[in-house]
C-alpha cells in the first residue's frame with residue numbers, strides 16, 4: 001500500500017482559512033482527512049505540506065510513527081516550529097483516519113478503546129461568532145451576562161470568554177475592574193452550576209496576568225487561560241502557585257519537549273495542546289502520557305474546522321486525562337454543510353456520543369469547500385492607545 005498524493009484544500013471560513021489535508025492512497029476509495037489550519041499563515045502551511053509530501057509519496061501510510069519521525073527529523077530542520085508542526089499535524093491526522101478505515105474501526109479503538117461514555121463540549125461566548133467573542137465593547141460588561149445566558153439556553157454547561165482586555169505592560173485599576181465586572185456579570189447570569197472560563201490570549205504581561213488572576217479568583221473560574229506569554233513559562237508557574245484557580249496554557253506549543261518543560265515547572269493545571277499544531281494525533285498521545293504522569297488535565301485547543309474537532313473527539317474518547325472539548329458552532333452559517341460527522345451531539349448538556357464509523361468518521365464535501373476558496377483572513381492588528389504594538 002502506498003501514499004499517492006497529499007493535497008492541501010483551503011476553505012475560507014471568515015476568521016480562518018480552514019486547511020484540510022487529503023492523503024490519497026493507491027487503494028481505490030481509500031483516503032484520509034486531516035486539518036492544518038493556522039490563521040494568517042495559510043500560504044506558509046500549504047507550502048510546508050507540499051515540502052513534506054516529497055518525503056511521503058510512495059511510502060506505506062500504515063507506518064504512521066515511522067512517517068512521523070521522517071516528517072519531524074528529516075530535511076535537517078526539526079518540525080517543532082509552528083508552520084511545519086502544523087503541516088506535520090495535518091498529515092498525521094489524515095494517516096490515522098486512513099488506518100482506522102483500513103481496520104474498520106473508529107480511531108479511538110486503535111488506541112486502547114473507549115475510556116468514557118461521552119465528552120462535554122464548551123462553547124465560545126457567542127458560539128464562535130467573531131464579533132461576540134473577540135470584540136465585545138469594553139464599556140459593556142452586561143453583554144457578557146447576556147451572551148453567557150444564551151450559551152446556557154443553547155444547552156452548554158461550560159463556556160469561555162475573553163473578559164480580560166488588552167493591556168499595556170503595566171496599567172492601573174481600570175482594566176482589572178472591567179474584567180471583574182464582566183466575570184461577575186457572567187456568574188450572576190448563570191449561577192454556580194455552570195463552568196466559566198476566561199482566556200487572556202497571553203495578552204497581559206506577567207504582572208498584569210497576576211493582577212487579573214488574583215482579581216478573578218473569587219469567581220471560581222473553571223480555568224484561567226494563557227495569563228501571560230508562554231515564552232515566560234516561569235511566570236505562568238508563579239501565577240499558578242499564587243492562586244487556587246486552575247491555570248491553562250499550551251495552545252501555542254509544539255511537541256513533547258515544550259510540554260515536558262511546562263509540566264516540569266508545574267506551570268498549569270490544564271494543558272491545551274492543539275492537535276492541528278502540536279504534531280497531530282501521534283504527538284498529542286505522547287503529550288497525554290506526560291500529562292498523566294503529573295495528573296494534569298488535557299483540554300485541547302480547538303477553535304478551527306470540523307476535522308480538528310473530529311480528531312479532538314476521537315482522542316478524547318481514548319484519553320483518561322481529557323477534560324472537555326472546545327467547540328465553535330456559529331463561526332460560519334454553512335459549517336454543517338462542509339462535513340458529515342460520525343459522532344452525535346446531544347443538545348441537552350452539549351455532550352458528544354462516540355463515533356462508530358471507521359477512522360475519524362467524517363467525510364468532507366469538496367463541492368461545498370469549492371464554494372469558499374481562499375481569501376485573506378480579516379486582519380487582526382492590535383495597537384495600544386499610544387500607537388505601540390499590542391497582543392491581539
Ligand SMILES: [Mg+2]
Nearest residue numbers: 199201225251
Ligand atoms: Mg486560547
